[in-house]
Amino acid sequence: MLTLVRTPRDIFFLPQRLLVPLFQRPYVWSEDAQWAPLWSDVMRLAERRLRGEPVAPHFLGAVVLQQQAVQVGSLAVRTVIDGQQRLTTLQLLLDAVHAQLEMRQLDSLARQLQDLVENPAHFTTAEADRFKVWPTNRDRPAFNEVMSAGVPVDYSTLKHRSSRMARAHEFFSTSASAWLTEGEIGPRAAALVEILSSQLLLVSIDLLYDEDAQEIFETLNARGTPLTPADLIKNLVFQRLEAGADDIELAYQRYWAEFETPFWETEVSAGRVLYSRSSLFLNQWLISKTFRDVPAREVFSAFKRYISERSDGMRELLPSVQASADLYRNLLERAAARSGPLSRVEMFVYRTSTLESELVKPFLLWLLDPELPAVPRAQSDKALAALESWMVRRVLVRASTKGYNRFFIDLLTHVNSRERALVGDAVEAFLGRQDSPTAYWPGDAEVRRELTSMPAYWRLRRGRLRMVLEAVEDYKRGWANGKPLHEQPVVRGTCTIEHIMPQEWRTNWPADPQGADPEARDALVQTLGNLTLVTQSLNSKVSNGPWHGEHGKRTLLNGLTSILLTREVVDRGADGWDEARIRQRTENLISDILKTWEVPVGHTGKVAGAVERASHRVEVADLVRAGLVPPGQTLFARPRALAGRTCAVSEDGRVFVNDTPYSTLSAAARAVSGSQSEPGWWFWLVGPDTDRSMSTLRDEYLQSLDEDEADLVVEGE
Structure with missing residues (x-):
């Protein structure tokens, strides 16, 4: 040197x-x-x-x-x-x-x-x-x-x-x-x-x-x-590829050039961090090969360790990476299709992606690894059905995701030690044995108990809630376990979630003549039984209008009954739509959910210890959806030195300061004050002559959910 x-x-x-x-x-x-x-x-x-x-x-x-x-x-x-x-x-x-x-x-x-x-x-x-x-x-x-x-x-x-x-x-x-x-x-x-x-x-x-x-x-x-892990791995692989310049270029074009296309260079989120898709894939591929937890920051060093442990060289490694990458891309692109039937594995990718869980991808890569013996279709479907049920049920009961990294490594290690031709049985048995709060498989009774009174529209993220309703719709259409009986599956990811009894029910919906508590009705309208899917967003005037009449909501929904969930509402609501019908429909939907994501016969989901519920992140959009902050609401800066400075809340929860949008109250507060740190919920008041802040409204929202504030994650703080 x-x-x-x-x-x-x-x-x-x-x-x-x-x-x-x-x-x-x-x-x-x-x-x-x-x-x-x-x-x-x-x-x-x-x-x-x-x-x-x-x-x-x-x-x-x-x-x-x-x-x-x-x-x-x-x-x-x-x-x-x-x-x-x-x-x-x-x-x-x-x-x-x-x-x-x-x-x-x-x-x-x-x-x-x-x-x-x-x-x-x-x-x-x-x-x-x-x-x-x-x-x-x-x-x-x-x-x-x-x-x-x-x-x-x-x-x-x-x-x-x-x-x-x-x-x-x-x-x-x-x-x-x-x-x-x-x-x-x-x-x-x-x-x-x-x-x-x-x-x-x-x-x-x-x-x-x-x-x-x-x-x-x-x-x-x-x-x-900065170089991405994929950049570093690429350099290492081709530096150590023992070949002449022409052969290296051929190997690059055949096995690696695809990683430098927009699909693989796109940044995707894993948790709250963005990674290039190529780097994320290589991370997941490594886990599927090593059965070790590989933190994102250690992907390159883990890759170096992995190749040092292999007995073969780079010539054999490159085809292996490419084969898994081709499979991975095909699955993601197929699962992203909005319409048409999906295979069991493609539906699994769509639904788990909606759950925002990248941690399951190493298992999927292992299950479909082209270098390993093929798993019989029935066993593969059984493994995916069990794992999807485990994941969805835990989301529905809001079980904590802490420890998922370790759990999926343990799952991989276990199934890899069993006969590959019986992997479905092995996955189902492994999940059924879990009894820790961080890994148990919720039983029917717990799911029903949680969903019966849960304000699902508030508690579950919109994408997840829509996916659950889509799955029930497909179940009603005969697409249980990927075996169509009639009709096409529902169009995915595009329908709108509609409240049947509107959130603003006081204007056109008379209270229960027996004197039911209005606050109880407010909570009930957020439950599963009062939610449906529609193929287009409804005009707010019609959406909040009365149930009956030529221009009533039932008449409007009757024109949108290509969705079976909505058709049932129209049929059952001929005489009106009230608390009793909402509760009954909630019970029916829960039954459909339990049939869509089944557990083994006799499984009860016993837990050895207290279950920690997943935290709920409070955002401005939650308050808008709850009706506590109307779209267009003007907020006022609290500090005297900033008297007269305002912002406006949009329908999607963004905060605008002089036509510039900010995603959080704290970001908007920093833009106004010039400070590097501002407690946004305290900073913004709902009126120019009041001490009533957004923090106060947030507390009211928490009380409406009947949740302990300590269980929530507050944006910007």
Whole structure:
């Protein structure tokens, strides 16, 4: 290893090719974060040079290069292990300034920069030899096009004009042109060339071809734009793939290039953290292979440990990863289909995704692993049915999810030790034996007890509640266990949850003549029996209107009876819709839920200890849905120094300050006060001349749920 401080002239002058490996991530630097600050530094140094002041070189960071063995007489090649973003940006900058100088016929100065960008023709034997830096294959078309463009460069005609490469080149070209014309061009051009070629410094770490480049890469990867676990794993795999350059490129195109498409680069949430889908998949794939809990921050180190324990090499590993990735993507895309029948496994993916549980994916990857013996369909379906029932029932009784990481590892370890052809029996038996509060399988009696009086519309997240009602609808249509009897399954993820007796019932719905408690009715309208699915959102005037009449709610719902749940309401409500009908329908829906997500015969769900209920996150949207905060409500800042400052609450619970939306009260409070920390629920008052705050309304909401405030998670605090 040789470490030297070098200028761009030192690094780029000799004929050579600095090759960015095809498996490295693409060019990601941007104007705000990197191009503009770099140009600002260059201008500052050039202006000091023009004024005759001493110029201290500007440090740009480090690059790691590794020598490659080549045939005698061939162009020298060094692989860019780290620093490709810096080197590529410098090349774009040098070429953009070179074009500006050439346009102004400053040929001598232009040639000095051209020698740092292009190799002399007599040293090149192929297109890839022309430029000193050759980016990863994903960026090569855009890089080659803009660097080869004639002077002056017409960026609007470039095929890849929207690429980061073209945009960076145009930014530097425009900036250089503006700066050069601010004064006498000759001295300014000379100062600019001097700064670019000899007053920018990089620490160059040169490795011999047989040194371990991966260790250096891992040490330095935290600088600049952070690398994802998928980036690090990719670099490790292809660094250690024992093959020639052509074979490596073929392996990359066949087994890894797919990971750099929008599907895999999309950020998805796991808990409250966003990860690229490729990184999340690799995490889940590792767990399915190792049966170990792998925290997201340790995915790369766990992957290194895993491959060190394997007896085979990267050639065998890549097809394994690709096969599971193809299966994973196919399942996610099929499960995302809004209409049409789904297989048992696809429905499992849809429903568990609605439950926002990524923790079950390793089990799914293990169950469907193409490298393992296939599980008989009946046993696979039985395993998924049992696990889905376990998950949904625990959500419905609001059992805590604490310890799920460990639980799913234990499940994987257990089933892997059993006969694979009987995995369904093994999963069902394992779940049935659990009796701890964090892992038990709720029985029919507990589910019925919890759901009978639960204000489900308040307690369950909208997506989860809709999925449950969809499942009941499909059960009524004959789609139990994926075996259709008649009709198509319900369209998924698009129906609206509608209150049959409206939340604003006092306007058009007379109270029970026997003098029922209005507050009891308020709670009852949020229960399962008063909820249905409709294919379109109802106008609020009609939704809150009376039950009977030509323009009544029953008449309107009668036109939306393609949903069986709604058709039953219309049929049973011919004489009216009241508390008794709501309670009876709640009991009926619970029976359908228990049949949809069954437990083994005789299973009661005994628990050895007190059950900790899952926390309920209180958000502004909850208060809007509960009618405590009407849409459009103006809130007033409490602090005297901010008297007169207001915000407005939207129907979806967002908070607007001067037309700018914020997702929480605390965020809106910080925007108004300028403070880094504001207790939003205390900060906002519901009137200009009152001490009644959003915190007070939140307490009223908690009381309506009959929940202990200590059991809740409050947004923003």
